[in-house]
Amino acid sequence: MTISQEDIRTRFKSHGLKVTPQRAAIYKALAETTSHPTAETLFQQVSKDYPMISPNTVYYTLSTLKGAGLVKEVNYWHDGARFDANVTPHHHLICLGCRAIFDIEDRVLNQIQHKAKLPKHFQVLSHQVEFYGYCASCQKAQLPHKK
Template sequence: MSKPTEEIVQTLKRKQLRVTPQRFAVYANLLSRTDHPTAEQILSDLNQDAPVSSQATIYNCLQTLREVGLIREVLLEEGNCRYDANVQPHHHFRCGSCGAIADIPWQALQTIDLSHLNPDWQVSGYEVTVHGTCEACQA
């Protein structure tokens, strides 16, 4: 899902965001991966060679990117917020052994009938998390 530099810059500008080095780096990092990293993992990646950003800056960048719809928060485990640049509707698989997370295409699962839910609820969407053991942990 890696995008060329100019495409990332134009995407940020289309969302009327200033293209700061940190915002660019956070968004580019998320676009380059499919493992749904935490903010701490992103910070570690970006500061791997030399400190370039603080934890507060990473959280601010993530919040801004989420607010404009470029990324989404994924809550697949208690107390751990992860981030995903794939904002298209999809589900997730989570390995109970190693914690790996993978996308499941939306159409891979049958549509869920929500008509039997509490009629007072205003449902705006849903996603499914499938739990199990990944191929690597089964080996």
């Protein structure tokens, strides 16, 4: 999905954020992928167009965008956060082999918290369903080779 600079400006302004070229480039790179990249991956990508950008700027920007509700942090293996600009309710398929993360849009899964028998003293703000398994590439790699 391609996002325009005007869309970025509108989103930032509606969340009270100042628009800077580096901040917009980081958000654009994240919004145009579904790969759930790490901060390091985003730094490598954005630094091609902004060679003076620092890793700290990327980390700080991601923290700012997360605080504003424009991105979510996705962390399944506790070995480094990954980020997602899709903040609408959705769920994930997670490959245990290559660690790829795939989005799932499913209205039925979105309704789970409303049908679950939850303790009355607990207020649920959101939920996410995760499916763990192996993507097609990893399944193929695990197949025994025939002679």
